[in-house]
Amino acid sequence: MLSNLSQNTTNEKWEPKIVAFFCNWCTYTAADLAGVSRLKHAPNARIIRVMCSGRVDPQFILDAFAKGADGVLIGGCHPGDCHYMEGNYKALRRMRLLHRMMYDMGIEKDRFRLEWISASEGEKVRTVINDMVEKIRALGPLGLPKRFVEWDKEMESFEERVLGKEEAVHA
Amino acid sequence: MPDKPKVAFYWCASCGGCEESIVDLAEGILDVVAAVDIVMWPVAMDFKKSDVAAMPDGSILVAMINGAIRTSEQEEMAKLLRRKSKIVIAYGSCAHTGGIPGLANQFSREQILNYVYEQTPSTVNPEKTRPELKFGTNGDSVTLPVFFDGVRSLDQVVEVEYYLPGCPPTPKLLSQAIEVLLSGKLPPKGAVLAPDIALCDECPKKDTKPNDLQFTEFKRAHWAQIDPAKCLLAQGFICMGPATRGGCGGQCISGNMPCTGCFGPTSRVKDQGAKILSALASQILAKNETEIDATLGTIADPIGTFYRYGLPASLLRRKINEETKANA
Numbered sequence: 001m002l003s004n005l006s007q008n009t010t011n012e013k014w015e016p017k018i019v020a021f022f023c024n025w026c027t028y029t030a031a032d033l034a035g036v037s038r039l040k041h042a043p044n045a046r047i048i049r050v051m052c053s054g055r056v057d058p059q060f061i062l063d064a065f066a067k068g069a070d071g072v073l074i075g076g077c078h079p080g081d082c083h084y085m086e087g088n089y090k091a092l093r094r095m096r097l098l099h100r101m102m103y104d105m106g107i108e109k110d111r112f113r114l115e116w117i118s119a120s121e122g123e124k125v126r127t128v129i130n131d132m133v134e135k136i137r138a139l140g141p142l143g144l145p146k147r148f149v150e151w152d153k154e155m156e157s158f159e160e161r162v163l164g165k166e167e168a169v170h171a
Numbered sequence: 172m173p174d175k176p177k178v179a180f181y182w183c184a185s186c187g188g189c190e191e192s193i194v195d196l197a198e199g200i201l202d203v204v205a206a207v208d209i210v211m212w213p214v215a216m217d218f219k220k221s222d223v224a225a226m227p228d229g230s231i232l233v234a235m236i237n238g239a240i241r242t243s244e245q246e247e248m249a250k251l252l253r254r255k256s257k258i259v260i261a262y263g264s265c266a267h268t269g270g271i272p273g274l275a276n277q278f279s280r281e282q283i284l285n286y287v288y289e290q291t292p293s294t295v296n297p298e299k300t301r302p303e304l305k306f307g308t309n310g311d312s313v314t315l316p317v318f319f320d321g322v323r324s325l326d327q328v329v330e331v332e333y334y335l336p337g338c339p340p341t342p343k344l345l346s347q348a349i350e351v352l353l354s355g356k357l358p359p360k361g362a363v364l365a366p367d368i369a370l371c372d373e374c375p376k377k378d379t380k381p382n383d384l385q386f387t388e389f390k391r392a393h394w395a396q397i398d399p400a401k402c403l404l405a406q407g408f409i410c411m412g413p414a415t416r417g418g419c420g421g422q423c424i425s426g427n428m429p430c431t432g433c434f435g436p437t438s439r440v441k442d443q444g445a446k447i448l449s450a451l452a453s454q455i456l457a458k459n460e461t462e463i464d465a466t467l468g469t470i471a472d473p474i475g476t477f478y479r480y481g482l483p484a485s486l487l488r489r490k491i492n493e494e495t496k497a498n499a
Contacts, residue, residue, distance in 0.1 A: 040221045053452075058445035062486040079458065090453040093463050098445070101473040104277075106491030148488065154319050155246060155328065 009131040016136040019064040020045040020073040021056045027075025028164050033122035041126040042133040045073060051082070052076070054087025055115070058098045061112065065102075068145045071111045071136045073128070078116040088116070111142060137138040176232035176353065177212065178203075179211040180262075181225065181252055183238030183245035184272040189263040190214040190237070192339035206353055207232070211252075220248070230254040233352055235335070239265040239272045239483065240323045242459055244316035245310055253329040256352060258352065260364075264338040266325040267363075268443075269437045269483030271338070273322045274475060276482045276489035280320040324484045332362040338433035341419055365418030367438050370430055373417045376402045384454040389469040392429055404451075405428045411475060414440065414447035435482045442486045444477035 022028040028049045035039065050056060053076025061072045074095065076088040095114045103109055113132055117124045178397070182190060194215075196203065210231060211218045223231075234256035240246050251261055264270040273282060288294065288301055305314050325331050335348055348364045358364070371377060380402040397403065403410040403424070405477045411432035412424070423430055435442040451470075457463045470476060478485055 058449045059442045059486065060438075062442055062445050066486045066488075089458050092460070093452040093455045093457075093467075094449050096460065096463050097448055097467050097470070097473065100467070101444075101448065102376075102475070102487075104490075105476055105487050142491075144487070144491075146492070151321055151489070152327075154317075154321075155323075 005135075016044045016133050016141075017068065018045040018071040018073055018132060018136065019069045020047045020075065021050050021053070022047050022075040022117075023077055023083075024049055024051050024079035024087075025053065025089075026081065027045045027053075027115070027125070028120045030075070030088045030117045031125045033119065034125045035122075041124045041129045044133045044136075045129050050154035052082065052084050052087035054082070054084065054089075056091060056092055056094075056116050061098065062102075065084050065107060065142060066148075068143070070134055070142045071113070071132055071138075073132055075117045075125070075128075076114070078118055081118065094106050105160045107142070107161035108139050110139060117145070175206065175208045177210045177226075179234040179256065180206045180209070180214075180250055181211060181234065181236045181248055182214065183236065183249065183266070183325075184241040185238030185263065185270070187214065188263075190261070192337075192342060195342045196346060197342070198395070201341065203346075203349060206349075216455060220251070223251060225376055227256050228254050229257055233258045233260060235260045235262040237262040237266050237339075239269050240319070240325065240328045241272060241275075242316040246328055247316075247317075249325060249329050253257055258329065258332045258357075259325075259329060260348070261325040261331045261334045263340055264336065264382070264433045264435065264480040266331075266336045267336050267484070268481035269322055269324045270480050273324070273483040274479070274480065276322050277474060278426060278490070279492050280318060283297050284318070300399070321489050322483050327483065332360050333358065334435075336363055336365050336416060336434040337419060341422075343420070363416065363435070363438070365416055365434060366495050369437060370412040370415045370417040370419045370421065370424075370434070374402075374421050374424055376410055376424060379405060381405055386451065386454055386466055387455040387456050388466055389451070391471070397427050399427050401410045409451065409470065409478075411443075411447055411479075413450045414443050431479050432477075435481055435484075443481050444474070444485055447477050448473065 022031055031047060053074050056074055061138060065070050074091065076091055077083065082088040086152065098111065099112055102112060115128050117128065180193065181437060194200065209216060210226070211223050234252040236249055236252060236259060238245065240249060255308045262269045284301060286297055302315055303319065305312055308470055334342060335343065343451055344365055371380065379400065384404050386407060389409050392408060397408065398406055408429045410429035412430045414436060415430055415432045416434040416437050419434055436446065440446045452467065455463055455484055457466055474482070482489065
């Protein structure tokens with residue numbers, strides 16, 4: 001799924017791409033509830049079901065951004081409600097530090113969000129996704145895959161020059 | 172008598188410590204010299220680029236290249252040695268994952284040149300002169316290599332067969348690697364020539380590491396007395412051991428200093444910084460945002476601490492700053 005993110009980044013009409021990691025016990029169920037309640041929300045979030053917000057390795061988030069996500073959303077159970085007792089606290093601690101570090105790396109704060117959404121809060125799924133889409137739309141694309149290609153062009157152009165030179169030496 | 176296998180050593184953006192580590196083989200280096208012909212080693216021997224360029228492609232058995240790639244000269248030499256060698260080894264942290272020079276990926280070329288040539292307290296440069304790629308004087312012209320916008324690990328520039336991790340690699344790992352290469356029993360391509368276990372696994376203080384660390388603050392090594400008998404994490408010091416490959420013999424730990432992560436991640440980890448962030452942060456004692464932030468606030472520089480040797484090889488590779496944004 002993540003590998004598909006990097007495609008379709010040529011800006012015909014850019015739409016924010018959000019990768020959402022939802023906890024099986026609360027937020028994913030809430031998203032289900034939003035669906036059966038026919039609550040309309042922006043279609044920009046690709047939801048990945050995980051067993052717990054504590055299962056979301058910070059590598060997943062960086063990888064999502066590196067592969068073309070414009071935003072990452074994590075949804076977990078409210079404090080005290082974790083099915084595994086401590087998972088959401090672990091998620092909270094990690095994400096506080098990750099958020100700060102990603103900001104230091106130049107990723108705007110609004111591109112990343114951790115929300116507690118219980119199984120009954122279908123409405124909150126809608127407002128959170130809609131709000132995040134609007135904020136990211138205002139920021140514009142992050143487009144890391146395209147940037148990696150741009151960054152490496154300084155070497156491609158050099159390679160042509162050097163190989164051209166060596167061929168000339170061999171001739 | 173058949174020719175001895177040819178070996179080349181080269182340095183790119185590095186400090187010279189990797190060269191030192193080769194000399195650290197001590198009398199063992201005599202066995203190496205007896206077994207191979209060294210065809211290039213700028214720090215110790217007088218071979219020129221043209222000598223290597225004149226050799227047939229693929230005629231060098233192993234090129235051990237240390238240092239990150241920051242300039243076009245380094246890129247050119249890496250590509251030349253790649254072409255002439257059967258096996259290229261990224262030698263040391265800088266070639267392996269970008270190393271200390273890779274921390275410069277937090278800044279753009281313009282920020283770096285501006286600071287170095289205009290802003291440092293010791294700079295007097297009223298005309299704001301910057302280095303030029305070409306300069307003519309008295310009918311002669313001299314050139315400088317291009318200073319790239321970013322720092323890269325060796326495998327982001329040329330294909331690399333093996334990696335020898337460490338800042339610098341230990342003589343033990345080097346002699347084992349040479350033995351393996353000369354035996355012809357080659358490991359699979361892409362292998363890191365060190366054990367694939369976390370440093371904690373071979374740590375002399377392993378038995379004193381509790382299951383849950385319950386951090387209330389993160390200490391820096393110069394802040395407090397270190398108990399030599401106890402796990403450094405249990406004492407609140409940031410030790411990169413859980414997210415760092417072993418094989419160094421725990422030299423820093425034995426010297427009572429926390430691991431700073433120079434051996435890079437194990438094969439199961441993509442991003443060493445994210446992994447140690449996860450390991451440390453999840454074991455904070457606090458449960459609410461204010462207290463968690465207070466504990467995390469004692470980590471002065473997350474990027475410099477968690478990616479000390481590996482920013483270019485990390486998932487994000489470099490800071491996205493205004494100039495790189497403009498390019499996108």
